[in-house]
Amino acid sequence: MGNQVEKLTHLSYKEVPTADPTGVDRDDGPRIGVSYIFSNDDEDVEPQPPPQGPDGGGGGDGLPDGGDGQPLPPPQPYDPRLHEVECSVFYRDECIYQKSFSPGSAALSTYTPENLLNKCRPGDLVEFVSQAQYPHWAVYVGNFQVVHLHRLEVSNSFLTDASQGRRGRVVNDLYRYKPLSPGAVVRNALAHVGAKERELSWRNSESFAAWCRYGKREFKIGGELRIGKQPYRLQIQLSAQRSHTLEFQSLEDLIMEKRRNDQIGRAAVLQELAMHLHPAEPDEGDSDAAVH
Secondary structure, X not given: OOOOOOOOOOOOHXXXXXXXXXXXXXXXXXXXXXXXXXXXXXXXXXXXXXXXXOOOOOOOOOOOEOOOOOEOOOOOOOOHHHHOOOEEEEEOOEEEEEXXXXXXXXXXXXXXXXXXXXXXXXXXXXXXXXXXXXXXEEEEEEOOEEEEEEOXXXXXXXXXXXXXXXXXXXXXXXEOOOOOOHHHHXXXXXXXXXXXXXXXXXXXXXXXXXXXXXXXXXXXXXXXXXXXXXXXXXXXXXXXXXXXEEEXXXXXXXXXXXXXXXXXXXXXXXXXXXXXXXXXXXXXXXXXXXXX
8 A cells, every 4th residue: 555656545444454453562473554645735624614604603693504594503612532532652662642631631731822822932832623623733933923834835823813713732742752942943933934835845734843843854744764664653542441553654644644533533533443343244134233
């Protein structure tokens, strides 16, 4: 799969070669990992908010319209534990990224853009999140502004504008690489303002922002050779005791998959994995056989 050169899309885990379903590595010979060739920034296709009425809603009366004239139910408050996937990333045996929902952890708490400004310092990585959208990353550069990759262009925007109304948080501790100095992070970001399309070396906002902070070429397009055994592992936490592992030839590919998981949401990821790991095999003549 990694040798194909046409554009590829990822449809479901049923089509993805994976590591051992139990999440336990077994030394039983080589395994096929996952490698993709992407052509576009994944945020080019992120869902956009519905058109708003004069009072901020989707219909003329200011209420979201379900399409049949009936208002949609009010949106639920954003809860990372409901919508996001708890996971870890390993390079060989080293953990280089971890998103954990362990009790007492406040690292994934989100804030309104206005409150987030009070928590940001120059050089911080900021992540904006919303249900059914790709996470959007930015580098805070001071004076209420961020630099971010959006719509195939690196832009300098006010944080409140870049958020597009989404809640956000500082995510300096997700990646475990040693960061550059705050001044170097800000210089990296500002030096690329205005770069667009073919001038870009990153496929999405996360890769750009992480490169600014850590300076590692692995975040860039083609920063690693895709040869040999897949050295990267994405460990998805299914429950407190169970996990599932996918393998990748590059950090670039792994980030694309991780971002996709957050975009479709925790419930959809777990459903895909359940269908892949435990496919339904109804007995003949038994149309009501349960899925195990």
